[in-house]
Amino acid sequence: MAGAIDELLRRIAAFHRSRPVVPEYPMVAEVLEALDAASSPTLVEARYLPVLRHLEAVALSGDESVDAVLEEFLSLAASLPWIHTAGYRGVLSQEFHDNYGYVQLVGPKSIVEHRCVRVGIAVWGPNLHYPSHHHEAEELYHVLAGEPCFSTDDVRRTTKPGDAVHHAPWQPHQQDFGATPTVLLYCWTGAVVADAALVGAD
Numbered sequence: 001m002a003g004a005i006d007e008l009l010r011r012i013a014a015f016h017r018s019r020p021v022v023p024e025y026p027m028v029a030e031v032l033e034a035l036d037a038a039s040s041p042t043l044v045e046a047r048y049l050p051v052l053r054h055l056e057a058v059a060l061s062g063d064e065s066v067d068a069v070l071e072e073f074l075s076l077a078a079s080l081p082w083i084h085t086a087g088y089r090g091v092l093s094q095e096f097h098d099n100y101g102y103v104q105l106v107g108p109k110s111i112v113e114h115r116c117v118r119v120g121i122a123v124w125g126p127n128l129h130y131p132s133h134h135h136e137a138e139e140l141y142h143v144l145a146g147e148p149c150f151s152t153d154d155v156r157r158t159t160k161p162g163d164a165v166h167h168a169p170w171q172p173h174q175q176d177f178g179a180t181p182t183v184l185l186y187c188w189t190g191a192v193v194a195d196a197a198l199v200g201a202d
């Protein structure tokens with residue numbers, strides 16, 4: 001199990017190295033440093049969430065470096081500890097909770113402990129709306145599957161596998177997920193301890 005998670009972390013690092021260097025995203029260097037140093041524990045306890053049922057419908061993208069991450073993730077997914085953002089309990093609907101979840105591979109209280117970086121993979125079922133939220137951490141998403149639409153105050157953008165989406169600290173953003181399940185790779189740097197919160201709820 002530890003070997004398989006380490007392989008997933010290596011593939012995520014290789015994925016980031018396969019992307020064109022974007023000068024606006026210097027945070028990637030810190031993410032790579034954390035991934036290269038990461039070593040997962042021998043025992044990782046699986047935790048099931050209903051969103052796992054959507055993984056059967058996830059299709060590979062045809063982009064080699066995206067699919068290397070996606071394939072390893074899909075083969076491991078049922079053995080991983082799936083979570084929800086604690087502050088969304090009782091705030092976002094039961095329907096939302098039944099159709100989303102994520103695995104935090106690196107970060108505070110995660111499979112691999114880290115205080116300055118978060119790396120994980122999140123899944124949403126079709127046609128969900130994730131209301132406007134924000135966080136102090138800087139964020140870089142990469143789409144691994146699906147066609148999610150990301151909105152900030154001034155930009156609305158539909159994405160496809162391989163696309164990157166960046167959010168500055170405290171920048172409000174919301175997502176509308178497409179007709180097929182969405183899988184996103186996320187990285188946070190900076191103030192990563194606090195979770196995301198809905199805008200207006202904190």
Ligand SMILES: [Fe+2]
Pocket residue numbers: 134135139167173196
């Ligand atoms: Fe975010």
